Amino acid sequence: xxxxxxxxxxxxxxxxxxxxxxxxxxxxxxxxxxxxxxxxxxxxxxxxxxxxxxxxxxxxxxxxxxxxxxxxxxxxxxxxxxxxxxxxxxxxxxxxxxxxxxxxxxxxxxxxxxxxxxxxxxxxxxxxxxxxxxxxxxxxxxxxxxxxxxxxxxxxxxxxxxxxxxxxxxxxxxxxxxxxxxxxxxxxxxxxxxxxxxxxxxxxxxxxxxxxxxxxxxxxxxxxxxxxxxxxxxxxxxxxxxxxxxxxxxxxxxxxxxxxxxxxxxxxxxxxxxxxxxxxxxxxxxxxxxxxxxxxxxxxxxxxxxxxxxxxxxxxxxxxxxxxxxxxxxxxxxxxxxxxxxxxxxxxxxxxxxxxxxxxxxxxxxxxxxxxxxxxxxxxxxxxxxxxxxxxxxxxxxxxxxxxxxxxx
Numbered sequence: 001x002x003x004x005x006x007x008x009x010x011x012x013x014x015x016x017x018x019x020x021x022x023x024x025x026x027x028x029x030x031x032x033x034x035x036x037x038x039x040x041x042x043x044x045x046x047x048x049x050x051x052x053x054x055x056x057x058x059x060x061x062x063x064x065x066x067x068x069x070x071x072x073x074x075x076x077x078x079x080x081x082x083x084x085x086x087x088x089x090x091x092x093x094x095x096x097x098x099x100x101x102x103x104x105x106x107x108x109x110x111x112x113x114x115x116x117x118x119x120x121x122x123x124x125x126x127x128x129x130x131x132x133x134x135x136x137x138x139x140x141x142x143x144x145x146x147x148x149x150x151x152x153x154x155x156x157x158x159x160x161x162x163x164x165x166x167x168x169x170x171x172x173x174x175x176x177x178x179x180x181x182x183x184x185x186x187x188x189x190x191x192x193x194x195x196x197x198x199x200x201x202x203x204x205x206x207x208x209x210x211x212x213x214x215x216x217x218x219x220x221x222x223x224x225x226x227x228x229x230x231x232x233x234x235x236x237x238x239x240x241x242x243x244x245x246x247x248x249x250x251x252x253x254x255x256x257x258x259x260x261x262x263x264x265x266x267x268x269x270x271x272x273x274x275x276x277x278x279x280x281x282x283x284x285x286x287x288x289x290x291x292x293x294x295x296x297x298x299x300x301x302x303x304x305x306x307x308x309x310x311x312x313x314x315x316x317x318x319x320x321x322x323x324x325x326x327x328x329x330x331x332x333x334x335x336x337x338x339x340x341x342x343x344x345x346x347x348x349x350x351x352x353x354x355x356x357x358x359x360x361x362x363x364x365x366x367x368x369x370x371x372x373x374x375x376x377x378x379x380x381x382x383x384x385x386x387x388x389x390x391x392x393x394x395x396x397x398x399x400x401x402x403x404x405x406x407x408x409x
Contacts, residue, residue, distance in 0.1 A: 066091075092356075101361050102132045102172055103347050109355030111173075114180070125180040126187065127209040128153050129262035131317075131343075132172040140341060141260030141315035143211055144229055151204045153191065154391075155260050155315030160199050161190030181206045195388065213264075214238035216245055223406055224251040228272070231264030231319040236271040243275050243303055253406040254308045255399070256323075259337060263318025266295075266346065273323055274299015276308065276332040283326045285366040286346070292366070307409050308333040309402040312380060317341035324378045325367035334405055335380045337398045344373025 070091075074082045093106045107115055114123060127146020128139050139157040142148035159167055162178045170178075179187055185206050192199040213235045215227045224246040228235065246254055263269075266284075273283040274297035282294035310324050310333045321340045327333035344365045350358045365373045384401045 089356075092358075096358060096360070097171075099361070101345075103343075103345055104360045105173060105358070107357040107359070112351070112355060112357040115349075115357070115359075123180070123209050124183050125206055125209055126151075126153070126204045127207075127211075128179070129315075129317075130159070130172060130176055130179070131341075135168070137167045137170060137172065137175045139315075140262040140317055143209065144227070144260075145211060146209055147204045147207050151202050153189075153202065153204075154193060155313060156194040158192040159189055160192055161188075163188055164190075183207055193388070212238060214242055216242035218245070218249045218251065221403075221406075222250060222252040223403065224249065224254045225257065226254060227257040228261055228320075230261055231266075231268035231272075233265070233268075235264065235268040239268075239272050239275070246306070247302065251306055253409070254303060254306050255311060255402050256308060256333070257311045257399075258316045258320040258324060259311050259313045259398070260315035261317070261320040262315065262341075263320055263343065266319060266322070269319035269322045270295060270297055271299065273297050273326045274301065275303040276301055276327055277330050278304075281330070282368045284322045285368065285370065286363045287366055288363045294368075304332055307406060309405055310335045311398050311402060312337040312340050312378060313386060313398070314338055314341055316378075317343040321373045321378050322365055322367075325371065325373060328378065328381065329368040329371070334382065335378065336382045336384055336401050336405070337380050338383065338385060339379055340377035342373065342375045342377035344375070344377075 070087065073087065074084070089106075089108050096104050096106045126148040127143040128148035129141050129143070131138055131140050137159040139148075139153055139155060139159065141155045142153045159175065159179075161167060162170075162175060165178070167175055179189070181187060183206055186203055187206060188201055188203050190199050191202050211229060213228060213230045213232050215229075217225045219225065224242075226239070226242045226246070228239070270283045277283055277297045277299065278301045279298050280296050283297045284295050286293045286295055308327070310327055312320065312324050312335060316324065316337075317340065321342070321344065324333075324335050324340065328335045345361045346363045346365060347359045348362045350360065352358065367373065367378075382401060382405075384398045386396070386398055390397055
């Protein structure tokens with residue numbers, strides 16, 4: 001299995017109908033349905049008739065029962081006629097849900113289009129990345145400059161209600177679908193902030209969410225600040241420009257701010273790691289059913305001689321953790337902040353012939369030294385909390401700790 005196939009590069013074929021993109025992030029959408037024809041392959045290129053069982057199905061699966069239920073629903077459900085396309089899409093979604101993995105998801109054609117728009121950096125909604133954690137819809141991170149951030153949505157907020165509807169029985173995709181919507185419309189979230197005892201109602205006007213994934217600035221003290229909000233299609237090119245600017249501007253230190261970065265495309269994270277880790281060295285280890293494969297960088301390591309700090313927090317997930325863990329293992333950067341989220345699984349995004357897609361977990365990630373990222377996350381070299389009082393006072397102790405590191409250098 002080749003594990004590096006970014007959305008911006010030529011996609012590799014799987015069989016005759018699927019292509020795959022490695023994606024390492026959390027929380028995306030599920031929406032409405034399109035028309036499609038139902039076919040069941042038998043594993044050898046033939047199409048089975050209703051009730052027939054593919055030769056790869058074990059004894060514990062009875063396809064005849066599936067078709068019995070299909071027929072019963074179509075004939076007996078109170079509201080007729082029943083939409084076969086809805087049943088079909090629901091069946092596929094249920095199949096993927098049988099994995100009991102919140103990161104494996106089926107997308108209808110419209111869902112897939114919205115998902116790809118988000119990877120390209122453009123979509124409509126409030127600008128918050130969501131996840132399902134311990135049965136609760138939570139915010140991984142609000143994207144900078146978005147309605148969610150402006151209205152006070154923060155990392156680790158629990159979303160209790162969406163427009164008055166309780167989220168306790170919602171899937172992650174259902175919650176995301178309800179929060180997304182047309183520009184100018186309003187959604188009201190019942191939010192329980194971290195460490196709070198009472199929820200608050202937050203009204204947010206949806207807008208187009210389009211942000212550059214990388215921003216660069218140079219301080220008067222010659223400390224370059226590179227903020228990476230997400231690893232998407234533009235990250236590699238934008239980071240290349242930021243790295244070039246840092247060198248041309250004579251940076252004496254670099255702060256890579258990965259706080260509230262929920263992840264994204266694997267290749268983008270490995271590309272960024274290559275500015276510190278020499279070409280051919282592993283940036284991350286892919287573990288598939290106990291077999292391990294090192295994924296190397298192909299970068300120039302042009303920034304490795306510049307002292308570097310990586311800032312992380314509980315909203316730093318997936319690809320962010322891969323980058324932070326790699327630079328920490330190679331001792332190319334000092335990691336400062338709070339324990340990261342702990343999303344160390346990887347999903348392949350498979351395009352389907354009808355325009356739909358499936359995102360399925362295929363591997364787990366380890367740092368170059370073999371440390372597991374999944375659930376445990378990355379522990380900073382220097383743990384520095386960022387409290388609600390700090391936010392209200394517009395004080396950033398984590399950023400100050402980075403500047404203190406450089407002053408001691």
